[in-house]
Ligand SMILES: *[C@@H]1O[C@H](CO)[C@@H](O)[C@H](O)[C@H]1NC(C)=O
């Protein structure tokens with residue numbers, strides 16, 4: 001009897017494995033059908049904080065990572081200079097006030113005739129339990145010579161999934177390439 005029983009056990013195992021394999025092959029259908037989708041109710045959250053961008057000084061948080069050789073160093077608008085930033089965001093204009101998050105990403109001088117940046121940053125919030133770890137993505141033109149500016153919010157994660165909206169930004173203080181900017185975020189999300 002032993003041999004027969006062993007043989008049918010092996011057969012069952014082989015059958016189970018081939019069914020599993022067939023299911024795995026079906027999963028190779030990597031694109032789902034497109035079906036109607038209803039978003040939940042739109043909500044608006046407003047956030048207000050100060051962004052500290054130091055390129056020089058004792059504790060810089062923004063560093064030049066590239067430039068256009070032979071162009072950026074003769075350009076009156078720093079055209080082609082690219083920076084990577086990990087800037088603190090605080091509740092008040094004082095850099096020692098409570099930290100609410102960080103702005104991480106890059107910005108580059110993108111205009112030959114004006115002082116203007118292209119800015120792609122992700123803001124991660126850490127200031128309270130509700131928003132902890134959630135992000136908003138900003139991709140925008142930033143004409144830094146104007147005191148008042150508007151940035152576009154193009155997405156988000158966590159609490160701010162599917163976010164869009166805008167930031168009204170106002171230069172609070174600037175010295176050379178260091179600045180404190182007041183951010184008021186108007187975030188529409190679900
Ligand atoms: C700019 O950089 C180039 C090399 O990339 C150098 O030849 C030139 O002298 C520099 N010009 C100035 C004004 O520093």
Ligand SMILES: *[C@@H]1O[C@H](CO)[C@@H](O)[C@H](O)[C@H]1NC(C)=O
Nearest residue numbers: 052054057059088095175178
């Ligand atoms: C940025 O630099 C200024 C001096 O230019 C300094 O007073 C300030 O504390 C620095 N900010 C941060 C966040 O380190």
Ligand SMILES: *[C@@H]1O[C@H](CO)[C@@H](O)[C@H](O)[C@H]1NC(C)=O
Nearest residue numbers: 125126127128129130132133
């Ligand atoms: C945010 O999350 C981190 C890591 O998950 C945790 O260490 C921290 O205490 C949290 N902060 C708040 C304010 O909830």
